Each structure stands twice: as C-alpha cells, then as structure tokens.
Amino acid sequence: MDYLSDERKKSDFDVEAMKVAWAGSIQEFQLSDRMAKLVANDPVFEKFTRPMLGRKELLKNTLRKSAHAWKLIIDLRLSEEEAKWLRLYVDEPAYTDLHWGMFIPAIEGQGTEEQKKKWLPLAKKMQIIGCYAQTELGHGSNVQGLETTATFDTRTDEFIMHSPTLTSSKWWPGGLGKLSTHAVVYARLIVGGQFHGVHGFIVQLRSLEDHSPLPGITVGDIGLKFGNGAYNTMDNGVLRFDHVRIPRNQMLMRVSQVTKEGKIMQSDVPRQLIYGTMVYVRQTIVADASKALSRAVCIATRYSAVRRQFGSRDGGPETQVIDYKTQQSRLFPLLASAYAFRFVSEWLKSLYLDVKQRLEANEFSTLPEAHACTAGLKSLTTTATADGIEECRKLCGGHGYLVSSGLPELFAVYIPACTYEGDNVVLMLQVARFLVKTVSELGHKKPVGTTAYMGRVASLMQKNSAVQTAEGWLNPGAVVEAFESRAARMAVRCAQELAKFGNPEEGFAELAVDLVEVAVSHCQLIVVTKFFEKLQQDIPGKGVKESLEVLCYVYALFLLHKHQGDFLATGYLTPKQASLANAQLRTLYSKVRPNAIALVDSFSYTDHYLGSILGRYDGNVYPKLYEAAWEDPLNDSDVIDGFHQYVQPILKQRLHSAKL
Numbered sequence: 001m002d003y004l005s006d007e008r009k010k011s012d013f014d015v016e017a018m019k020v021a022w023a024g025s026i027q028e029f030q031l032s033d034r035m036a037k038l039v040a041n042d043p044v045f046e047k048f049t050r051p052m053l054g055r056k057e058l059l060k061n062t063l064r065k066s067a068h069a070w071k072l073i074i075d076l077r078l079s080e081e082e083a084k085w086l087r088l089y090v091d092e093p094a095y096t097d098l099h100w101g102m103f104i105p106a107i108e109g110q111g112t113e114e115q116k117k118k119w120l121p122l123a124k125k126m127q128i129i130g131c132y133a134q135t136e137l138g139h140g141s142n143v144q145g146l147e148t149t150a151t152f153d154t155r156t157d158e159f160i161m162h163s164p165t166l167t168s169s170k171w172w173p174g175g176l177g178k179l180s181t182h183a184v185v186y187a188r189l190i191v192g193g194q195f196h197g198v199h200g201f202i203v204q205l206r207s208l209e210d211h212s213p214l215p216g217i218t219v220g221d222i223g224l225k226f227g228n229g230a231y232n233t234m235d236n237g238v239l240r241f242d243h244v245r246i247p248r249n250q251m252l253m254r255v256s257q258v259t260k261e262g263k264i265m266q267s268d269v270p271r272q273l274i275y276g277t278m279v280y281v282r283q284t285i286v287a288d289a290s291k292a293l294s295r296a297v298c299i300a301t302r303y304s305a306v307r308r309q310f311g312s313r314d315g316g317p318e319t320q321v322i323d324y325k326t327q328q329s330r331l332f333p334l335l336a337s338a339y340a341f342r343f344v345s346e347w348l349k350s351l352y353l354d355v356k357q358r359l360e361a362n363e364f365s366t367l368p369e370a371h372a373c374t375a376g377l378k379s380l381t382t383t384a385t386a387d388g389i390e391e392c393r394k395l396c397g398g399h400g401y402l403v404s405s406g407l408p409e410l411f412a413v414y415i416p417a418c419t420y421e422g423d424n425v426v427l428m429l430q431v432a433r434f435l436v437k438t439v440s441e442l443g444h445k446k447p448v449g450t451t452a453y454m455g456r457v458a459s460l461m462q463k464n465s466a467v468q469t470a471e472g473w474l475n476p477g478a479v480v481e482a483f484e485s486r487a488a489r490m491a492v493r494c495a496q497e498l499a500k501f502g503n504p505e506e507g508f509a510e511l512a513v514d515l516v517e518v519a520v521s522h523c524q525l526i527v528v529t530k531f532f533e534k535l536q537q538d539i540p541g542k543g544v545k546e547s548l549e550v551l552c553y554v555y556a557l558f559l560l561h562k563h564q565g566d567f568l569a570t571g572y573l574t575p576k577q578a579s580l581a582n583a584q585l586r587t588l589y590s591k592v593r594p595n596a597i598a599l600v601d602s603f604s605y606t607d608h609y610l611g612s613i614l615g616r617y618d619g620n621v622y623p624k625l626y627e628a629a630w631e632d633p634l635n636d637s638d639v640i641d642g643f644h645q646y647v648q649p650i651l652k653q654r655l656h657s658a659k660l
C-alpha cells in the first residue's frame, strides 16, 4: 500500500524527467540507478544493525563490505564511475575512500611521470593501500606549521622521516590506523640543514607480507569518534616515525626536486600545487553535500506528509504537518538548497576538470580561482548541510531522534565535513583573501570568472533595487543584481576598512569576522548565479524547468530574507522591498507544496540508501516503527538481564519499608 500515493498525484511535473535533471544526464541516471539497486538487493550491504555493533565488530563488518564491493568491481568489470556510485550507495565510510579519494590523487597531481608509472598501477590494483597523512596532533589548518621532518642524507641518497615531538605525531588520517600499507606523508623538507617547505613523501608503513608496522614506525587508531556506527567504520590513525629511511625517489617531485647531490631544483610549477589534492577533494565534498542534504530532506518531507497533528474538523483527519507554513518555511528552503548544491557542484566539477587539464599542460593562471571556489563552496555547502540535517531531525519531531529515522547517523557521519579538508572558517578566510586581492587590483586588472561582477563595481555601488511588487522579485536579473550588489558593496567596504590599518595582516586579523561575511556573500552569489545559469539550459520534461525555477527563487529569496540585514545595511534594498521578497517567498512555498513529495522522489533514493523508517517510499511509517522497536535487543526478553541483581533488591527494600 502506498500511503503517499495521493501526494504523488498532486504533482504537476514529470518525475522521471526530473530524475534525469537531478542526475545530470540520462546515462548518469541509469548508471546511478543500476548501482543503487545492486547495493540495495545485496544482503552483504545491510546496514540497520550498524549502530549496535561494538567497534571491532563494526570495523570488521566494514572490511567485509569493502572486500565484497571490490569483488563486485572486479567480477562485474565496473568502470571507475560505476565504482564511485557503488561506494556512495554502500554508504559506509571506509579506508578505501582515502586510498581512492586522496592517496591516488596526491600521486597523480604531485608525482613525476616516473613516480606515477611506478606507484599508480600498484595502487589501482589495490596491491598497496594508501592514505593521506598531513594533519598532526599539533597542526591541521596551518600546513606550513607541520613538524614531521624529512631530512636528506646525501651519503645514502635517502630521506630520514622523523617525528621530533609528540605534537608532530600524524593524527586523524583515515585508513592510517589499521589498514594502510603506505601513506603520502607531508613533512618539512630539510636539505643541508635548511628548511625548504612542506612536501609529500610516499612512505611504506606496514609489511606487505604480514601487515606488521615496519621498523621505526609506531601506528594505531586514535579511538572512538562522535556517534554510534557513523564515522567509526573508519580507522583514523596516529603515526610516528623514528628515523625511518626512504629512497630519495619517494619524495613527490613534480613541484620541487632534490638531486642526488642535495641540490633543490624548482620546476615552473607553483608551490601551491602541493595543496592540489585538497582542491580536488573539496570539489567532491560539494557534490556530497547535495547528496547528504537531499537525503535528509527526503526523509523529512515524506514524514511531514505522513505525520498529522491538530486541526481535525468534524472528526475528519488532522492536518498534515507539511501544511503548516512554519514547517514549509523550514523545510522548503532546504529542499531548494539540495537542488542548488547539486547544480553548483556540477558547475564546480567542470571548473575543476578545466583547471586540471590546464595544470597538466603547465598552465596555472586559473589555480587561485579554483582554490577560492572549491574552498568557499566546500565551506558554504557543508555548513548548510550539517545545519540542515539537524533541522530535518527537528522537523520530524520526537521520532527524528530515533536511530531508525536514519537522521542521527547521517548527522554524525556528516558533521566532520565542516572540519576535515579545511576548517570552514579557515577556508572562508582564504576566499576573503582572494576577494580583497581582487578588489585591490581593480584599477589595473580585469576581474574574470566568478569575480567578473567586481568589474562593474562602480555601478553596483550606485544602483539600487528597482523591484516594486512581490512579483517583481520573479526576475533573474533583479535577484542576481541584488546578490552582486550586496557582495560587491560588502567587499569594497571591508577593503576600505582594511586600508585604514598600517599593517595589512593586522587589519586582516582584526576584521576577520567581517571578512568571513564578505566571503559568504560572494559564495552565495555563486550558488544563486549557477542555479539561474542551469535554468538557461535545455531541461526536457513536462513542468520540470518550471518546478526548478520555483526552487531557484525559493533558494535565493530565502537567503535574501535570512541575510536581509546585509541587503539593507548596504543600502541596496529598502525595508519595503525586503518585505516584498518575503511575501513572494510565502507564495513560492505554496507552489512547492503540491510538488514536494515528487521533488524528493526525483532523487531516486532506494529505501536501503535512505536507511530510514520515517522516509520510506510507501509512507508506511507507524507499523514499521512499531515492528522495529521489537527488534531491539533490549526486547529479546520481558525481564531485562540485571534486573534481579540490581533492581529487584531496591524494589524489595521499598516493599519492606512500606510494610513498616
């Protein structure tokens, strides 16, 4: 029985076509759909018991699933794209993520041709397992502050890897604790007693025979992390070196080379390329944000249509909570954000692929913008997604707090995304630096790409919004101009404040809070612009483009409402215009309402992937919640183990004193 079938009938667009729009293309949709079904129908990938497993069982279970996934990849000859979808739907962080997601990309981006030829085939056949060992106990954000040393010994043509202090212990790398045989280790290069910056080195950690740590290496897991199950399927590790020797050719040498004689040779490649793996991963994290948020939103939307509270008339049914305006005002902007992040991630991927191609051809001019976009959008989307998942939990009331809602584990797995791959505030400060630089160069350098609007700064500073009616806000030009003006005005104002400081670094530190707000406004402008640009494309299917248009305006006007202080303070909007935008937003929520279930169905998530009783496709929530309760191990017996030992004596004492 489909309890949501009435809801599904209300929609006015072609859901199958929307699935394709969400996936990006028919090929991508089919590929993803095939992998989703493959995983959902395979009992090895069951995940309901995960939160109840102890750490050792949990990790062993993850190893079993990873081995099974690898077998499927080999047996079914899955392509790399298919394998990525398979990984998504298996839905369990594992050591293999860092192997494929960071170790291999680090060698690809920073290794010489010779190094790639040697290491990549081994890694791609998984004959070695690698991780990305950058962060230390004492330093994560400040990469130049890392303490691990790699000292070149000209006599033996080797580097000596050493951890001179407790704080230099590598700390956090995923896959390091128990599984990796190798790591790309970031360390201070010391040649002839001189420090030559931080570089990556390929270091073998464990024997390929019996997996025991090699001499001089101390390695282990850093311990339990937030939440049951969740990220505890990953062996985040600690690593120390005691004068471990590696051959010279295991320093990744695309950026700088050390010769046998101990000479440092700089190639034309900028040193920032050492940070290149982070640019790649941040871009993938933006795509993951849309997946995590859409998943939470799908659960909360379906449940909001099933759940009824208050409002019964003449004994009729109560009101579906999705019909409360307050519920809509919390849920629909998140639904719109999921779509917005999906489309901006599509754009970011194409930007990244373009930069990658240029880097391969030794063309580096677009690297700073790629860094700013990946850092800023990673920060913006992960912050919004982490907050959004928690909001979805609240939108599901008490039942959202049950593990069987799927939301607690999703939240616990997701929130470190605000920290890993760059703390979100630290990353926004990088964007701010880029913007301040752009403003300071306006006189002699034409801004391009995502900062092109700064080239029109004079008019953006003068022109105010012309919107007169609520309908007036349904105009891409009006909306984009509002976001451009806000971002440009905030950036210029901040740059003017900065100029008052004799020492720019002092000014940057003092104005950091304002600078982060400038960076956020710039990143929001990117997301809004890319959503409107997406709508310029051919999007087939009845009503699909129209529904996306509604979501695009919801996303933009919700942000405008939330940050109306910025829009008003910069003088671009009047209070009347801000309130017209809010009125339009209310109207838009009413347009979303009949399509809400169809819009989340368009993510095409299987019940296995959602892992949520509240978000079941058929809406059959209550019987399934009731059934699931009885599957809890506490309900194996009517009288709980420990009752006779610890509780009964207390009860007896009460009876005894009652007699007195």
Ligand SMILES: CCCCCCCCCC/C=C\CCCCCCCCCC(=O)SCCNC(=O)CCNC(=O)[C@H](O)C(C)(C)COP(=O)(O)OP(=O)(O)OC[C@H]1O[C@@H](n2cnc3c(N)ncnc32)[C@H](O)[C@@H]1OP(=O)(O)O
Pocket: 073, 078, 079, 080, 083, 084, 087, 096, 097, 098, 100, 101, 102, 132, 134, 135, 140, 141, 142, 143, 144, 174, 272, 273, 275, 276, 278, 279, 281, 284, 367, 368, 371, 419, 420, 421, 422, 423, 426, 430, 433
């Ligand atoms: C066939 C089978 C296939 C099977 C497939 C399986 C599929 C699995 C795939 C899974 C895919 C993906 C999964 C990925 C899993 C992810 C899980 C996450 C794990 C998390 C990993 C980590 O956290 S790794 C550690 C990350 N650490 C950080 O991010 C540190 C943050 N700090 C920094 O980035 C920097 O230090 C800093 C940006 C803060 C810089 O500070 P500082 O001011 O000191 O900088 P510098 O002086 O060094 O340099 C400043 C100049 O450099 C520019 N800059 C800075 N960063 C970059 C960059 N990244 N790129 C380019 N340029 C950069 C900066 O702008 C300055 O420039 P100028 O102003 O011009 O000088």
Ligand SMILES: Cc1cc2nc3c(=O)[nH]c(=O)nc-3n(C[C@H](O)[C@H](O)[C@H](O)COP(=O)(O)OP(=O)(O)OC[C@H]3O[C@@H](n4cnc5c(N)ncnc54)[C@H](O)[C@@H]3O)c2cc1C
Pocket: 098, 132, 133, 134, 135, 138, 139, 140, 141, 142, 171, 172, 173, 174, 231, 236, 416, 419, 420, 421, 422, 423, 424, 425, 426, 429
């Ligand atoms: C689950 C997980 C997996 C991870 N996986 C890996 C991995 O595989 N490999 C790896 O190398 N690392 C990994 N990390 C480490 C991760 O990359 C770092 O934790 C991250 O980069 C943040 O650095 P930090 O811990 O030093 O934070 P800190 O920099 O110490 O941040 C603490 C606080 O200080 C603030 N702060 C710091 N600097 C500034 C500044 N300049 N201005 C203003 N505020 C500032 C931050 O905003 C934050 O609020 C992982 C971390 C987690 C949680």
